[in-house]
Amino acid sequence: MNLTNHVACVTFVTGNVTGNITSKEYLMSDRVTMADVAREAGVSKMTVSRVINNKGEISPATRKHVLAVIDQLNYHPSAIARGLATKRTATLGLVVPDISNPFFSDIARGVEDKAYTEGYNVFLCSTYEDLHRELAVLKSLEEKRVDGLISCSSRLDDETLGELLDRFPAAVLVNRWLSEYDVGAVRIDNEAGGRMATEHLLQAGHRGVGFLTGPATSYAGQIRVRGYRATIGAADVPYNPAWERPCSPNVEGGREAARGLLADHPELTALLCYNDLVAVGVLQVCADEGRRVPDDLAIVSFDDIPLASLVVPSLTTLRAPRFDLGIQAMRLLLARIDDHAEEWSQEIILQPEIIVRASAP
Amino acid sequence: MNLTNHVACVTFVTGNVTGNITSKEYLMSDRVTMADVAREAGVSKMTVSRVINNKGEISPATRKHVLAVIDQLNYHPSAIARGLATKRTATLGLVVPDISNPFFSDIARGVEDKAYTEGYNVFLCSTYEDLHRELAVLKSLEEKRVDGLISCSSRLDDETLGELLDRFPAAVLVNRWLSEYDVGAVRIDNEAGGRMATEHLLQAGHRGVGFLTGPATSYAGQIRVRGYRATIGAADVPYNPAWERPCSPNVEGGREAARGLLADHPELTALLCYNDLVAVGVLQVCADEGRRVPDDLAIVSFDDIPLASLVVPSLTTLRAPRFDLGIQAMRLLLARIDDHAEEWSQEIILQPEIIVRASAP
DNA sequence: CTGTTAGCGCATTCAA
DNA sequence: TTGAATGCGCTAACAG
Numbered sequence: 001m002n003l004t005n006h007v008a009c010v011t012f013v014t015g016n017v018t019g020n021i022t023s024k025e026y027l028m029s030d031r032v033t034m035a036d037v038a039r040e041a042g043v044s045k046m047t048v049s050r051v052i053n054n055k056g057e058i059s060p061a062t063r064k065h066v067l068a069v070i071d072q073l074n075y076h077p078s079a080i081a082r083g084l085a086t087k088r089t090a091t092l093g094l095v096v097p098d099i100s101n102p103f104f105s106d107i108a109r110g111v112e113d114k115a116y117t118e119g120y121n122v123f124l125c126s127t128y129e130d131l132h133r134e135l136a137v138l139k140s141l142e143e144k145r146v147d148g149l150i151s152c153s154s155r156l157d158d159e160t161l162g163e164l165l166d167r168f169p170a171a172v173l174v175n176r177w178l179s180e181y182d183v184g185a186v187r188i189d190n191e192a193g194g195r196m197a198t199e200h201l202l203q204a205g206h207r208g209v210g211f212l213t214g215p216a217t218s219y220a221g222q223i224r225v226r227g228y229r230a231t232i233g234a235a236d237v238p239y240n241p242a243w244e245r246p247c248s249p250n251v252e253g254g255r256e257a258a259r260g261l262l263a264d265h266p267e268l269t270a271l272l273c274y275n276d277l278v279a280v281g282v283l284q285v286c287a288d289e290g291r292r293v294p295d296d297l298a299i300v301s302f303d304d305i306p307l308a309s310l311v312v313p314s315l316t317t318l319r320a321p322r323f324d325l326g327i328q329a330m331r332l333l334l335a336r337i338d339d340h341a342e343e344w345s346q347e348i349i350l351q352p353e354i355i356v357r358a359s360a361p
Numbered sequence: 362m363n364l365t366n367h368v369a370c371v372t373f374v375t376g377n378v379t380g381n382i383t384s385k386e387y388l389m390s391d392r393v394t395m396a397d398v399a400r401e402a403g404v405s406k407m408t409v410s411r412v413i414n415n416k417g418e419i420s421p422a423t424r425k426h427v428l429a430v431i432d433q434l435n436y437h438p439s440a441i442a443r444g445l446a447t448k449r450t451a452t453l454g455l456v457v458p459d460i461s462n463p464f465f466s467d468i469a470r471g472v473e474d475k476a477y478t479e480g481y482n483v484f485l486c487s488t489y490e491d492l493h494r495e496l497a498v499l500k501s502l503e504e505k506r507v508d509g510l511i512s513c514s515s516r517l518d519d520e521t522l523g524e525l526l527d528r529f530p531a532a533v534l535v536n537r538w539l540s541e542y543d544v545g546a547v548r549i550d551n552e553a554g555g556r557m558a559t560e561h562l563l564q565a566g567h568r569g570v571g572f573l574t575g576p577a578t579s580y581a582g583q584i585r586v587r588g589y590r591a592t593i594g595a596a597d598v599p600y601n602p603a604w605e606r607p608c609s610p611n612v613e614g615g616r617e618a619a620r621g622l623l624a625d626h627p628e629l630t631a632l633l634c635y636n637d638l639v640a641v642g643v644l645q646v647c648a649d650e651g652r653r654v655p656d657d658l659a660i661v662s663f664d665d666i667p668l669a670s671l672v673v674p675s676l677t678t679l680r681a682p683r684f685d686l687g688i689q690a691m692r693l694l695l696a697r698i699d700d701h702a703e704e705w706s707q708e709i710i711l712q713p714e715i716i717v718r719a720s721a722p
Numbered sequence: 723c724t725g726t727t728a729g730c731g732c733a734t735t736c737a738a
Numbered sequence: 739t740t741g742a743a744t745g746c747g748c749t750a751a752c753a754g
Contacts, residue, residue: 077504078506079504080450080505081445084445099470102461105461105463105466112460113487116487121484121505123483125473126473126474142437144482145440306668307667310612
């Protein structure tokens, strides 16, 4: 049986290669199917299936022959049909508020990377913090029969979210935990981050350390403040509630809050910032007011987005292990999908890492 | 028929709710199916199908009744089964080199946004510029039977890529064009960008305009240089090939190239930069060498990543309409999927926009 | 080692 | 306006 024969057989099998249809229409209307391969190879569909999935015992001869035919016909099995038969789709859902935010794009990279090596494809879904959109994407992902779901953000209350996630074979939350439901969780230890940042400044001899704490609604922000207070309290260092000031989580927010706080409290020699953008705002205010960083004011922020190393002076910051967050979320999800109870831990906590740069050496 | 009845019927229909299985196992092993709804509603599966898809004429009464049952049973149709039957999956593939790169995360946002409003889900696939990985994800997407594909980067040669894309119902390339194949393309007019950037500097009176051109292998870079040369040539302004210098497309590359170029050519009063990161490198060199920006050296770069507005001085740059690139790629792809020949244009060209900031007012 | 039978859950014929 | 039969392409559970 030679190549010519194979090809001739395809056109016969697929039938309607009569005249003026394009190759694209040909592909769409009549893709090569497992039955085609089986017929052409002179075996049953089962044998072809076994070859494809490396299942069961197959004689090396027929395996080789089938593989050759698959190659000749350029056969690509349908994951859709397989999914219907097996009830597993090798497909996952990833829900993020905004993929343009480096925080989430790094998580997405981790998720997709691990998914790739494990043979899964991932649906990317953005919510933009919109409730309706979140409900819509969850519904859509359920209908697509994903094997698992990772959600990085939800505006839903615990009960609603929990019941929704229960409809998926497995689910993992990033930076949120539902104690009442059977979902995994991966999060950053923000209290440790707050402690590490504060300790770094205390060890440098600072005794007036302020904190631009970000939005009052930010849970992560509250926890970081807790670490800050604990560290201050444990050391023999002054503490003043007025040194804490909330701000919008962006450059403008940092500028506004810094102007006020630094004017009101000239005794401050160091400042913690909710995130790197806030720190950039502080940097700009310092430049305007002739304050030298770090000599007149040391700055430590959180996150370590790419920007942090590029501004002048570069920012000392607590790096959130975003990529690893994605990886670990996937590990946990896969363990749950495959029912590896031993790795089923409800919660994985990742430690931030302090990156010392010029703003607080 | 009341709620209690419905619920009772579910447990009956799904059968094996015998004892110690969790609700999750229940969901997985026996999801509510269309047949369940049909039986419970006392109609045929066809009727349920018609209600779900709003197809055909249905009496308002039965439609309402069926919808009620669907709601009671919490039925969610299987997109997998539907895909097998219809050969359309409402699913797309998006291939990018790296989702962490703001250039691609913005494109992804545009793609996903448009996909969402049109009822599609998108598989996110990263290649990291790796050939094997690219081949693998294309294979995987084909098996998943996506309705269309958008690729933002490929290391494959034209012929290989073209043949691969031909295996998809529809395909669109971003910033690349295959004239020999039936694929759509969306790209940025980089030559216009080069012209606009140069003109901006000439109009400010500069007569010594250099260009850090980026990697020699960058097609976009070459085209921008073409626009630069054309503009210089058309004006009564000196031109010196030595004023062009390639560099790595990052901060370090900008630093190195700027140090050399500025030392060799003190006559330069303005510099074009391959991208914003390169410009940041130039900014750092200027700070080191006591050069004032823009007084001693004006700088114009390309892309307008978030960083561009945050450094000091902020960067005048040619904004690449990345989000719109994603939107337009989707528009083109959908037109091709739906065979809307009128919008089937092979190529869509988007204009960059000059964002004037402090580095070159 | 290989083949046969019987679905997976839906939509597309047709017919009623 | 509704329903019955059939098949999409594959795998599971048996048989041989």
